[in-house]
Amino acid sequence: MSRTIDRPALVVGFLLLAVAAIIAFDASRQTITSNYGVGPTAMPYVVCTGMVLLGLAHLFVAFRDGLPKPEAADGRALLWVGGGLVGLIACIALGGGFIVATAILFSCTARGFGRDALPTDIAIGLVLGTAIYLLFLKLLTLSLPTGPLEALLS
Amino acid sequence: MLTSFIKRGAVAAVALAGLTTAAFAQMELKIMAPAAPGGGWDGTARSMQQALTAAGIAKSVQVTNVTGAGGTIGLAQLIGAKGDGHQLMVNGFVMVGAILLNKSPVNLTQVTPIARLTAEALVIVVPTDSPVKNAKDLADRVKADPAKVTWAGGSAGGADHILAALFTEAAGGDAKKINYIPFSGGGEALAAMLGGRVTAGISGYGEFEGQIKAGKLRVIGVSASKRLANAPDAPTLKEGGVNVELLNWRSVVAPPGLSDAQKTELSGAVEKLVKSKEWIEILKARGWDDAYLGTAEFDAFLKTETVRVEKVMKDVGLVK
Amino acid sequence: METLLSLANGFSVALEPSKLLFCLIGVFLGTAVGVLPGIGPALTVALLLPVTFKLDPAGSLIMFAGIYYGGMYGGSTTAILLNAPGESASLATALEGSKMAKAGRGGPALATAAIGSFVAGLIATIGLAFLAPWLVELAVKFGPWDYFALMIVAFVTVSATFGDSPLRGLTSLFLGMTLGLVGIDKLTGQARLTFGVPELLNGVEVTTLAVGLFAVGEALYVASKRWREPEEIIPIKGSLWMNKQDWKRSWAPWLRGTAFGFPIGALPAGGAEVPTFLSYSTEKKLCKYPEEFGKGAIEGVAGPEAANNASAAGTLVPLLTLGLPTSATAAIMLAGFQQYGLNPGPLLFAEKPDLVWGLIASLFIANVMLVILNLPLIGLWVRLLAIPQPWLYAGILVFATMGTLAVNPSPVELGMLFGFGYLGYLMRRYDYPVAPMVVGLILGPMAEAQLRRALQISLGDPMILLENPISATLLGIAFIALVAPFVMSGLNKFKASDD
Numbered sequence: 001m002s003r004t005i006d007r008p009a010l011v012v013g014f015l016l017l018a019v020a021a022i023i024a025f026d027a028s029r030q031t032i033t034s035n036y037g038v039g040p041t042a043m044p045y046v047v048c049t050g051m052v053l054l055g056l057a058h059l060f061v062a063f064r065d066g067l068p069k070p071e072a073a074d075g076r077a078l079l080w081v082g083g084g085l086v087g088l089i090a091c092i093a094l095g096g097g098f099i100v101a102t103a104i105l106f107s108c109t110a111r112g113f114g115r116d117a118l119p120t121d122i123a124i125g126l127v128l129g130t131a132i133y134l135l136f137l138k139l140l141t142l143s144l145p146t147g148p149l150e151a152l153l154s
Numbered sequence: 155m156l157t158s159f160i161k162r163g164a165v166a167a168v169a170l171a172g173l174t175t176a177a178f179a180q181m182e183l184k185i186m187a188p189a190a191p192g193g194g195w196d197g198t199a200r201s202m203q204q205a206l207t208a209a210g211i212a213k214s215v216q217v218t219n220v221t222g223a224g225g226t227i228g229l230a231q232l233i234g235a236k237g238d239g240h241q242l243m244v245n246g247f248v249m250v251g252a253i254l255l256n257k258s259p260v261n262l263t264q265v266t267p268i269a270r271l272t273a274e275a276l277v278i279v280v281p282t283d284s285p286v287k288n289a290k291d292l293a294d295r296v297k298a299d300p301a302k303v304t305w306a307g308g309s310a311g312g313a314d315h316i317l318a319a320l321f322t323e324a325a326g327g328d329a330k331k332i333n334y335i336p337f338s339g340g341g342e343a344l345a346a347m348l349g350g351r352v353t354a355g356i357s358g359y360g361e362f363e364g365q366i367k368a369g370k371l372r373v374i375g376v377s378a379s380k381r382l383a384n385a386p387d388a389p390t391l392k393e394g395g396v397n398v399e400l401l402n403w404r405s406v407v408a409p410p411g412l413s414d415a416q417k418t419e420l421s422g423a424v425e426k427l428v429k430s431k432e433w434i435e436i437l438k439a440r441g442w443d444d445a446y447l448g449t450a451e452f453d454a455f456l457k458t459e460t461v462r463v464e465k466v467m468k469d470v471g472l473v474k
Numbered sequence: 475m476e477t478l479l480s481l482a483n484g485f486s487v488a489l490e491p492s493k494l495l496f497c498l499i500g501v502f503l504g505t506a507v508g509v510l511p512g513i514g515p516a517l518t519v520a521l522l523l524p525v526t527f528k529l530d531p532a533g534s535l536i537m538f539a540g541i542y543y544g545g546m547y548g549g550s551t552t553a554i555l556l557n558a559p560g561e562s563a564s565l566a567t568a569l570e571g572s573k574m575a576k577a578g579r580g581g582p583a584l585a586t587a588a589i590g591s592f593v594a595g596l597i598a599t600i601g602l603a604f605l606a607p608w609l610v611e612l613a614v615k616f617g618p619w620d621y622f623a624l625m626i627v628a629f630v631t632v633s634a635t636f637g638d639s640p641l642r643g644l645t646s647l648f649l650g651m652t653l654g655l656v657g658i659d660k661l662t663g664q665a666r667l668t669f670g671v672p673e674l675l676n677g678v679e680v681t682t683l684a685v686g687l688f689a690v691g692e693a694l695y696v697a698s699k700r701w702r703e704p705e706e707i708i709p710i711k712g713s714l715w716m717n718k719q720d721w722k723r724s725w726a727p728w729l730r731g732t733a734f735g736f737p738i739g740a741l742p743a744g745g746a747e748v749p750t751f752l753s754y755s756t757e758k759k760l761c762k763y764p765e766e767f768g769k770g771a772i773e774g775v776a777g778p779e780a781a782n783n784a785s786a787a788g789t790l791v792p793l794l795t796l797g798l799p800t801s802a803t804a805a806i807m808l809a810g811f812q813q814y815g816l817n818p819g820p821l822l823f824a825e826k827p828d829l830v831w832g833l834i835a836s837l838f839i840a841n842v843m844l845v846i847l848n849l850p851l852i853g854l855w856v857r858l859l860a861i862p863q864p865w866l867y868a869g870i871l872v873f874a875t876m877g878t879l880a881v882n883p884s885p886v887e888l889g890m891l892f893g894f895g896y897l898g899y900l901m902r903r904y905d906y907p908v909a910p911m912v913v914g915l916i917l918g919p920m921a922e923a924q925l926r927r928a929l930q931i932s933l934g935d936p937m938i939l940l941e942n943p944i945s946a947t948l949l950g951i952a953f954i955a956l957v958a959p960f961v962m963s964g965l966n967k968f969k970a971s972d973d
Contacts, residue, residue: 073903105871
């Protein structure tokens with residue numbers, strides 16, 4: 001048996017203890033309780049106790065076998081896909097609208113999965129986004145987030 | 155996949171065509187429902203959309219949904235749309251309580267009230283085999299020991315909860331001690347009552363109507379000022395000696411900072427709406443009662459209602 | 475006998491050619507909208523309700539039945555093909571279904587889901603027609619303490635989704651329960667764990683978590699190891715259709731799923747999730763090939779799908795007999811019925827027998843339509859997986875975010891979707907199961923609310939849980955299920971992994 005400390009398990013253990021602390025802190029600040037039975041803090045304390053036990057168990061495991069060892073990850077692919085999602089959120093938050101957001105997500109994800117044709121994929125994303133936008137608007141009368149492109153369509 | 159979507163879309167478009175008949179009016183409105191699609195406020199917004207376009211009052215009406223926090227997120231967004239004379243938002247009694255409960259940084263004094271549209275009276279009921287016969291019985295019990303009277307109703311701080319508190323206070327009981335059990339949706343509350351789990355239940359009259367007519371629930375009182383047209387046998391709470399009145403109303407409001415012309419235009423459109431035969435048909439189909447109040451009356455009503463709700467929520471201990 | 479006559483009468487209305495066409499359109503629309511993740515059956519019905527306005531009552535009712543069943547089925551299609559459960563009740567389906575789809579068995583998975591839904595729908599609709607008045611008497615007897623005990627049973631059986639480490643499974647479950655605390659406390663209206671962010675007051679949406687953990691998490695995970703071991707998705711391997719073995723392994727789970735789904739669905743606060751979890755863990759226990767679970771066992775699709783659909787029909791029991799809308803979908807259906815002048819409640823069967831039996835007949839027909847429509851479509855659906863991998867995953871992510879964008883496009887909600895996606899990636903990397911987390915989010919708040927209601931009624935006396943026969947029995951079952959096999963094997967495993 002190896003005597004090295006498994007870092008991921010240690011990190012998870014401390015994170016779980018931190019979550020437990022946050023739950024306990026939040027519960028301790030509750031001012032309004034139920035008149036009868038148990039109040040809104042009972043369940044948080046139950047969950048908190050569970051989290052403490054699980055956190056300690058992780059710390060224990062860290063000095064034993066640790067967590068399963070993952071294979072090396074492809075950071076670039078992750079960055080592209082994650083970047084696409086962040087791009088989508090930023091685009092929506094800044095009022096860029098659904099169609100552009102979809103084009104960003106689509107093309108970045110495709111790039112992350114190894115396609116090397118960003119302009120084509122952006123075009124596909126734009127067409128896909130436009131089609132979905134129109135379907136939602138006309139068929140379901142649900143309006144997806146609008147931006148400059150959507151304004152042109154209506 | 156896309157082509158199959160479009161094909162299906164075409165089928166639906168044919169079916170929908172009857173709904174979106176072109177109108178000649180020029181007004182382009184946006185109505186925000188500060189809740190998820192499918193809920194009560196959303197239903198009101200979409201019904202308005204339907205009637206406004208079908209009656210030719212507006213050229214186009216777009217419904218948007220802003221979910222969250224009892225509608226207060228939508229409210230904040232409406233306040234942000236300062237000066238936009240083509241934006242409306244549906245809201246109602248529940249929002250008054252939600253603002254207080256959620257400690258919302260925005261409130262209803264910051265918007266431009268346009269009109270009250272509909273209202274529903276609540277009803278207090280007990281199971282038929284309950285020893286509680288009338289409002290006085292219930293009032294006596296609440297006064298004697300509020301803990302032993304369990305109330306079933308909708309969400310905490312909602313209209314049902316407020317009515318339970320008002321009833322307790324009017325009966326001379328301690329509202330701080332009420333044993334109110336919120337259930338998700340009227341269905342669960344009703345089941346708890348039919349199973350005899352709780353003393354009394356509160357909900358909109360419509361929700362209990364079937365059970366009342368079938369003789370499984372007994373009406374203790376309705377919270378309106380006079381008996382309901384569709385339930386002439388059900389006494390009001392006032393008749394039963396408990397001086398409480400409460401309506402669960404829905405209304406429309408507009409962003410702050412509107413010019414007088416903009417206000418008049420919006421009020422006029424809503425006034426035309428409530429008089430249109432399309433709207434009256436929708437009210438009938440959905441079982442909503444017309445409770446139209448014009449801009450000025452609604453403004454005053456909203457102020458008194460806010461004060462009242464605030465007091466009750468403090469009394470009950472929902473807000474400190 | 476009277477029931478049969480009334481039912482025959484209902485069929486005579488519902489079987490006219492024009493009505494059949496309405497039904498077909500309804501099933502079509504319902505499936506099309508239902509496949510969108512984040513747009514569950516409730517929203518599907520709400521959005522399509524206006525389409526039925528223009529028809530006569532009988533026509534609109536039958537179209538409505540089609541939309542309802544179509545929407546239910548649509549959710550499982552995305553769960554299987556894209557690993558994006560569009561609603562919480564499709565979660566259990568996604569567990570095995572998506573694994574089957576990746577292994578080229580998407581055809582049989584979709585088929586067993588469709589036929590299982592059909593079988594369950596059929597049996598449950600018969601149950602609705604014949605047992606409703608009797609069943610509902612039983613259903614309203616369920617008090618908060620009984621629901622709490624039922625949740626505990628469901629909690630205990632969740633261990634079926636833990637994979638090989640109870641420690642990591644429990645961690646996932648408790649993370650889900652932590653998320654379940656977020657938002658306004660149902661019983662006091664207090665905000666918990668919201669940190670002053672108003673968007674969090676409504677709590678964490680189950681679909682946001684499920685789509686984030688499942689679809690987004692998996693896309694990130696597959697991308698991260700693309701160079702090392704490129705994932706192979708085989709659209710079709712072997713038969714597109716269910717083979718003899720598949721049938722043999724499916725029929726019993728269909729029936730058991732129905733047996734869980736219908737009665738629990740008929741309970742006013744039973745819901746569709748609990749029976750699907752119970753069905754999943756039962757099938758795992760009873761399966762002759764338990765090692766296939768987690769890798770694509772057909773029983774794990776057949777059972778939960780049947781349970782899901784049977785519970786949908788079960789929901790109609792309190793709705794039609796008492797006028798109790800017990801789910802979001804049922805509440806919208808109630809609004810729908812009112813459009814047609816139907817006022818569900820105890821008097822409905824007596825006052826409007828034509829329409830009620832017409833509706834029940836419509837449900838039968840919609841059920842048949844659904845199978846007729848969807849079985850041929852399976853070939854088309856499965857071919858979706860033949861799309862080149864970059865486009866396939868790009869499409870899945872667009873699809874996965876679309877539901878959130880349509881229903882609640884706030885940056886906070888989208889951020890959560892992405893955050894859960896990244897968490898899902900990390901959990902996959904270190905071999906934490908993701909399903910228990912979603913289960914914790916669903917069951918945690920339900921169990922808490924029911925327990926607190928029970929204690930409020932008993933004025934704080936916990937003995938109420940043991941004094942009532944139903945809750946006492948259920949708690950006994952939970953205790954035995956927990957103590958006998960799980961603790962033993964769990965402890966052994968725990969020791970084995972430590973030593």
